[in-house]
Amino acid sequence: MKIEMQNVYHYTSLEIFFKLLDGIKDDSFIFYASRISELNDKSELLLGFKKFWRLLPTIEKELEIDKKEYRLSSLSNNGDFNGLPQIIYNRLINSQHIPFVISFSNDKDSLPMWSLYGNSGYGVALGFNIQFNISKNQSRFFDMTKFDPSRPCSVRVSYGGLTKNSIIYNYVKLLYSMYYNRINGIKDEKKIIKKQIELVEDIGITASVLLKHQSFSFEKESRYYCKVYDDNLIKFRINSKGNIIPYTEVKIPISMLKKIVIGPCRDINNINDIISFRLKQKKLGNIKIVNSNIPFRDF
Numbered sequence: 001m002k003i004e005m006q007n008v009y010h011y012t013s014l015e016i017f018f019k020l021l022d023g024i025k026d027d028s029f030i031f032y033a034s035r036i037s038e039l040n041d042k043s044e045l046l047l048g049f050k051k052f053w054r055l056l057p058t059i060e061k062e063l064e065i066d067k068k069e070y071r072l073s074s075l076s077n078n079g080d081f082n083g084l085p086q087i088i089y090n091r092l093i094n095s096q097h098i099p100f101v102i103s104f105s106n107d108k109d110s111l112p113m114w115s116l117y118g119n120s121g122y123g124v125a126l127g128f129n130i131q132f133n134i135s136k137n138q139s140r141f142f143d144m145t146k147f148d149p150s151r152p153c154s155v156r157v158s159y160g161g162l163t164k165n166s167i168i169y170n171y172v173k174l175l176y177s178m179y180y181n182r183i184n185g186i187k188d189e190k191k192i193i194k195k196q197i198e199l200v201e202d203i204g205i206t207a208s209v210l211l212k213h214q215s216f217s218f219e220k221e222s223r224y225y226c227k228v229y230d231d232n233l234i235k236f237r238i239n240s241k242g243n244i245i246p247y248t249e250v251k252i253p254i255s256m257l258k259k260i261v262i263g264p265c266r267d268i269n270n271i272n273d274i275i276s277f278r279l280k281q282k283k284l285g286n287i288k289i290v291n292s293n294i295p296f297r298d299f
Contacts, residue, residue, distance in 0.1 A: 007259075033102045051211060105222070124261060
């Protein structure tokens with residue numbers, strides 16, 4: 001089985017990086033995946049919901065779903081998000097079981113990323129070679145023939161739009177088609193509504209993970225994400241601004257870490273030496289360390 005891989009970078013502070021080193025367990029780093037509704041993009045989840053809702057009539061037309069009682073778009077008036085869609089969204093946003101996310105960037109040396117997530121240059125970008133779990137076949141989203149479920153994978157984020165014929169659009173269309181095949185012929189209104197709610201939640205969660213506001217396009221983000229159904233796996237931390245953030249622990253094998261990029265700061269050479277020493281202490285001296293090429297003066 002050939003698994004597609006990609007290089008992605010997790011920007012973080014030196015403090016967090018050293019905690020990752022000290023917290024190694026079972027030859028893996030222990031990462032915190034944060035609840036998606038608590039990330040720095042306030043439009044997370046809601047943006048994706050509204051985007052796919054506006055495209056529902058187009059999908060229904062393509063799938064030739066002509067019975068009003070089966071059409072999701074009939075749950076609201078003229079594509080309006082109010083009504084049942086808003087109720088479903090509110091239920092999701094208040095649930096602990098919406099996706100938990102670890103963010104990576106496809107850019108290994110980005111000044112905005114250093115500023116926002118790399119402690120203003122006094123941090124590192126951890127370069128992982130990780131599964132890339134989106135099929136090149138537009139009719140499919142997750143290619144299970146090229147996927148190892150025991151290992152972490154990432155999916156690339158789209159910014160601003162949910163365009164027709166995009167990978168996400170085709171995945172939404174596939175989910176809708178599967179739903180229609182299951183529901184076609186059912187006459188019990190309660191059963192129909194139950195299936196519709198399940199579909200809206202599935203599509204909404206997918207869109208929430210893979211769609212972000214275009215203002216964040218500089219991040220060039222790829223994401224590891226998961227859903228947690230065991231409440232005992234959900235923990236809480238306090239971020240630097242004093243907010244309570246739900247998270248779950250995720251193992252990423254040490255073997256996936258291939259490169260460490262040191263941020264553009266005054267002490268870059270000294271930090272390089274210290275990181276090299278810490279890696280040797282942990283018997284990880286084979287990991288490549290490079291310095292940022294950004295000519296940033298931090299004083």
